[in-house]
Amino acid sequence: MTDLIEGRVISHLGQGIAVEIAGEIILCQTRRKLETVAVGDQVKVIKSSADQGRIEEILPRRSILLRPSRNKKTRPVAANIDKIYVIFATEPHCDFLLIDQYLAICENRNIDAVLVLNKIDLSDIKKLEVELQQYQDLGYDMHKVSATKNIGINALKAALNNQISLFAGQSGVGKSSLTNTIIPNKELKTNTVSEITKHGRHTTTAATLYHLPEGGDLIDSPGVAIFGLAGMTEQQLAWGYREFQPLLEDCRFNNCRHIKDKGCAVRAAAESGKIPMQRYQRFLKLIEKM
Secondary structure: OOOOEEEEEEEEEOOEEEEEEOOEEEEEEEOOOOOOOOEOOEEEEEEEEOOEEEEEEEOOOOOEEEEEOHHHOEEEEEEOOOEEEEEEOOOOOOOHHHHHHHHHHHHHOOOEEEEEEOOOOOOOOHHHHHHHHHHHHOOOOEEEOEOOOOEOHHHHHHHHOOOEEEEEOOOOOOHHHHHHHHOOOHHHHHHHHHHHOOOOOOOOOOOEEEEOOOOOEEEEOOOOHHHOOOOOOHHHHHHOOHHHHHHHHHOOOOOOOOOOOOOOHHHHHHHOOOOOHHHHHHHHHHHHHO
């Protein structure tokens, strides 16, 4: 039997999948009946020629991000992520509901979350300080940066080292300018992947994994669909709020929804000020959204 070689999936290109093996990129198809392959997956490949092959096996994943698919199913988009950097700014208006949603998903997907406040050169962040402190009190790290003025970028680059990271954030917060600051030759790299795999330029529309100059990898993924609440239960959403976790066992009922249930320890803690009321109210909004 032909030898299986280990590689990492770096992009989906049309019908093919770009796999990097020891610094070389080859275009692969997948073995029939193999589950959907995600960017960041470690895979085993059989080479059929110098620059083509077939993915035979997906190695165990330490984390996975899913997005909604047809018939209420989900499909994997990115795998083996160590940290998700949630990027936000005062302009556009800071969407704390979306931040809470991202954080809840990370808590349930075995991925560390880090907050990044961008555009600090543009606006006064004093009004945000109280809300942001709540996240830091829960143990979330935070970077305050400006992609355009190059403030805090070196510390962010250092934090990205030795891991696979992904940037997330609503439209307009400066995710692209931050990505371009951290990967200066991003366009060039995208075209190189396309050329090597003979698929013309700009066929990479989904997530793509880039190696960072200072070390580490960054998965660039368009859109926020991978941070939807599809496939998450109300119990998992409650677990996604760090300050709720020690209280969940103190609720009177095992199936407590933490809304108007009798003997709910979470609601009592919010009402007494033991946990932030704003976060609890956003949790209720996300329950409605589900």
